[in-house]
Structures are given as C-alpha cells and as structure tokens.
Amino acid sequence: MTRLILASQSPRRKELLEQAHVPFQTISSDIEEWTDPALSPGELVVSLAEQKAEAVFRKHPENIVLGSDTVVAIGSEVLGKPADGDDARSMLRKLSGTSHSVYTGVAVIADGKRETFYEKSDVYFYPLTDEEIDAYIRSGEPFDKAGSYGIQGLGAVLVERISGDYFAIVGLPLARTVRVLKEFGVNWQA
Numbered sequence: 001m002t003r004l005i006l007a008s009q010s011p012r013r014k015e016l017l018e019q020a021h022v023p024f025q026t027i028s029s030d031i032e033e034w035t036d037p038a039l040s041p042g043e044l045v046v047s048l049a050e051q052k053a054e055a056v057f058r059k060h061p062e063n064i065v066l067g068s069d070t071v072v073a074i075g076s077e078v079l080g081k082p083a084d085g086d087d088a089r090s091m092l093r094k095l096s097g098t099s100h101s102v103y104t105g106v107a108v109i110a111d112g113k114r115e116t117f118y119e120k121s122d123v124y125f126y127p128l129t130d131e132e133i134d135a136y137i138r139s140g141e142p143f144d145k146a147g148s149y150g151i152q153g154l155g156a157v158l159v160e161r162i163s164g165d166y167f168a169i170v171g172l173p174l175a176r177t178v179r180v181l182k183e184f185g186v187n188w189q190a
C-alpha cells in the first residue's frame, strides 16, 4: 500500500521524488495560500508547505502527507511566481548580475507526528541584457516558477554558480526530505 501522498501539482517535485525511488501518489492541495507579511522567508515557506500538507491530510488522515513551497528572496523582497511577462521582466532585472536566496520549505504530516524544515540556497546570476531577458521570457519558462526562472531548464544559462542544495532550488531538498521520510517509516527502494 502506498502511504505517502505528495500534496503538489508541481511536475518538478513529482520527478524529484521519483528520482529518489520513494513510493508515493500525488494529490494536489488546491488551497487558497494564506501568508502573514510579518513572516521571514524561511517561516513563510514552512507555513505554506504546512498549509498544503494539512489540506490534503484532512481528507486523507490515514496517510503520510508531504507539502512543499519555494520562494525567491532578494534584499527584503520576496518573489513568487510572476503574474505576467512584465512582472517576469521586472523580477529578472532584479536578479541580473547579483545573488539571491531560494527558500524551500517542507512539511511532513502523519497522525500524531509532524516535521517541518526549510533550506536556503544562494544563486548568483550573470548580468543579463534586456535582449536575453526578453528571449528567456519568450521561451515561456518563467511563468510557473518562483523568481521567474527554472535552473533545471533553459534558466541554467543565466546562473553563474550556486551555494547550497541544487534540488531545493528546483523545488524539493531531496536528500534531507528522504531522511525525514525515513522517520515516518517511508524508505527509498533500490
């Protein structure tokens, strides 16, 4: 029986968990995300990860539910997914030629047990010309991604280097998540 549910509609999170050979099924949480502006980026992604996991756990209380959330933070500003092309352009201009932090929160909930954590990874962008930014937006890649880029896709050409967990930037800190899942009795299989 598959006891683990990934509370996510993100194809990246599904692929990452598959990469770890963990048995699971996916059920999207479909929640109205609620955020308190006073939260730090780390607290924010943990709160959103918990909200996603809780929404699915309420309907499936016999299961173990994993929720996750990713935001980009630059200075005091937190960037989620872009609303449109102009929003994506303004985010990519901010990220150009400088470093930002990617925060990914994880929540695992089961009956009587809950574990949460977040990972912070730093990403250094090359300076980008307006032409490069516009071409990248035309690729369509920015639209469903925090900070308007995907390091695992064409967005790789924007990145000079990273410090931290690559997989957390893509959307799930894989090895640490697998270690937490082990505490819930969920193990990867060869």
Ligand SMILES: Cc1cn([C@H]2C[C@H](O)[C@@H](COP(=O)(O)OP(=O)(O)OP(=O)(O)O)O2)c(=O)[nH]c1=O
Pocket: 007, 008, 009, 010, 012, 013, 028, 029, 052, 068, 069, 070, 071, 072, 081, 102, 144, 145, 146, 147, 149, 150, 151, 152, 155, 169, 170, 171
């Ligand atoms: C920075 C960055 C983000 N992202 C993605 C990861 C997340 O899917 C997305 C941030 O949005 P999230 O709200 O974290 O997740 P989601 O809406 O895609 O999926 P769900 O809530 O159902 O789990 O940005 C990348 O794919 N690559 C990157 O390099």
